[in-house]
Amino acid sequence: MNAIEIKNLSKNFGPKQAVCGLNMTVPMGAIYGFIGENGSGKSTTEKMICGLIPTGGGSIKLYGKDYTDESVRAKMGVLIEAPGCFPGLTVFDNMMLQAENLSIPDAEQEVIKVLKQVRMEGAAGNKYKNCSLGMKQRVGIAMALLGNPTLLVLDEPLNGLDADGMRIMREVFADIVADGKRSILVSSHLLGELQKVATHYGIIRHGKMMVEMTADELDASCRTYVALQSAEMNRTKMLLGCKYSRVEEDEAGYIRVYDLTTPEEIVTYLYENGICVTELYTDKIGLEEYYIDLMKGGK
Amino acid sequence: MENTMRFAKVSFAGRIKSMLKVDFRRMFKSKLFYILIACALVIPILMTVMMSMMDGSVSVNPQTGEETIMQGPENTWQNIGTLPGEPLGGDEIFMMCNINMAFMGVAVFVCLFISDDFRSGYAKNLFTVRAKRGEYVVSKTVAGFLCGALMLIAYLIGSVLGGAIAGLSFELHGLNAGHIVMCMLAKICLMLVFVSIFTLISVAAKQRAWLGICGSLGGGMLLFMMVSMITPLGSTVINVALCAAGGALFAFGLGAISKVVLKKTSMV
Numbered sequence: 001m002n003a004i005e006i007k008n009l010s011k012n013f014g015p016k017q018a019v020c021g022l023n024m025t026v027p028m029g030a031i032y033g034f035i036g037e038n039g040s041g042k043s044t045t046e047k048m049i050c051g052l053i054p055t056g057g058g059s060i061k062l063y064g065k066d067y068t069d070e071s072v073r074a075k076m077g078v079l080i081e082a083p084g085c086f087p088g089l090t091v092f093d094n095m096m097l098q099a100e101n102l103s104i105p106d107a108e109q110e111v112i113k114v115l116k117q118v119r120m121e122g123a124a125g126n127k128y129k130n131c132s133l134g135m136k137q138r139v140g141i142a143m144a145l146l147g148n149p150t151l152l153v154l155d156e157p158l159n160g161l162d163a164d165g166m167r168i169m170r171e172v173f174a175d176i177v178a179d180g181k182r183s184i185l186v187s188s189h190l191l192g193e194l195q196k197v198a199t200h201y202g203i204i205r206h207g208k209m210m211v212e213m214t215a216d217e218l219d220a221s222c223r224t225y226v227a228l229q230s231a232e233m234n235r236t237k238m239l240l241g242c243k244y245s246r247v248e249e250d251e252a253g254y255i256r257v258y259d260l261t262t263p264e265e266i267v268t269y270l271y272e273n274g275i276c277v278t279e280l281y282t283d284k285i286g287l288e289e290y291y292i293d294l295m296k297g298g299k
Numbered sequence: 300m301e302n303t304m305r306f307a308k309v310s311f312a313g314r315i316k317s318m319l320k321v322d323f324r325r326m327f328k329s330k331l332f333y334i335l336i337a338c339a340l341v342i343p344i345l346m347t348v349m350m351s352m353m354d355g356s357v358s359v360n361p362q363t364g365e366e367t368i369m370q371g372p373e374n375t376w377q378n379i380g381t382l383p384g385e386p387l388g389g390d391e392i393f394m395m396c397n398i399n400m401a402f403m404g405v406a407v408f409v410c411l412f413i414s415d416d417f418r419s420g421y422a423k424n425l426f427t428v429r430a431k432r433g434e435y436v437v438s439k440t441v442a443g444f445l446c447g448a449l450m451l452i453a454y455l456i457g458s459v460l461g462g463a464i465a466g467l468s469f470e471l472h473g474l475n476a477g478h479i480v481m482c483m484l485a486k487i488c489l490m491l492v493f494v495s496i497f498t499l500i501s502v503a504a505k506q507r508a509w510l511g512i513c514g515s516l517g518g519g520m521l522l523f524m525m526v527s528m529i530t531p532l533g534s535t536v537i538n539v540a541l542c543a544a545g546g547a548l549f550a551f552g553l554g555a556i557s558k559v560v561l562k563k564t565s566m567v
Contacts, residue, residue, distance in 0.1 A: 050426075050427040052423055053565040054562070054563060070429075075306055078427040084420030086421060089328065100317050101425055103314070
């Protein structure tokens, strides 16, 4: 059984097709990184999963049940766009409202527990409107964690978080999926951060799923490259460009030669042409580059 | 590892109880609620006392030279309903400004209460974990109804206090305390009609509070004049039954429409 199973989902906003025949599978126990450009249909899909906007067609199943099923929905945690808090109430009061909505027994203890989890226990008495952006985001995440949810749907949860906040999030995510049954659907533009936690990926474009893969599959399909620096960078680049199909200079000032795992060949070739390599390493492209490649239409 | 998940079902009673608990908690923590109750208490006192002080004063129209003698209230209960033998709507002074203003006050409360849910994003949290739109409508209607009922009671207390301070008559002109109780009960039951209308308009307006308030005040005004006719001071159990039936009818009918509106539209 999958945590989320979407078949042929569609949604139109007037003449604009936001989601178009989307198929998506989030396995149980997965941290599913949902990636796409702005306006690609990520948030719309998430809102439909959460029942916040009516679907335009297709089916959504959560743990094998229809997405409108009360019992499944009661075990969902959600953070979409901004946390839903009343500005005039304190963080604690806002949390208590959601705890009561979820009929959590011993709500106060549960609220304190999740606030501690996101290191916000010290700000529980602050009015929500006086919280900083990062604090608000933490409150939103804490709210989503209330009641030990089986399925978390998080839209850009990492926005506004500091380094410590991101580390906490990674720990929280790992804790949640540790039992192999609970799942997280998380969309984020911070692909580097997402790559540290995600076990599965789905890349959406123009409302359609382009590719779904596991982290291992991504790793296997990511291109390897040799990065190097030399005393004569321009000549090196020109020489390598004549011999290899894809040679690029990266932001750090290294020349990258793709789809090559043996650096000896390059070193020999450059040495024969009178160029001395000063620094060299081999690596694989990350999720971010894979995604950019995919968006460009590359492999 | 077992590849299934079991989810506990929450009963309707459990769900509605938790939703009402949240709404009551919010209502009793809201400044607006206390402001409205305070207004309902203070307005009749100020109005009764000030109008009594102005009783007998003469105003002259500068253009025609015509003199008008201001007539203050004679009876405390004019604040509440029409005395027997008087034209519907009561004394001229209390024609519009009487206990029935609470029906308009509650419009502001319901609209802001509901629009706050959508503006703050609380509706997203709620509707993700509570899929039933009908329960939301029931909860908001009950909260609005309670606020309205408390406003009516506050206005009654304010009227009695105002009458006592101004030294007005408490003469019931052939009526008795039972009639006043029935009149109040009828108004409270009728409050359900108004709250159902305001709830429908507010869920349609969502975060646009201004639209909800304008629509509710406009819609409320259409029925406003009817209130004094249906709930005179000499109300009997028949008036109460009629108002209760109307309230139930509107609450079910408009509640069902509100539910459809919520189901068919976006919550964000």
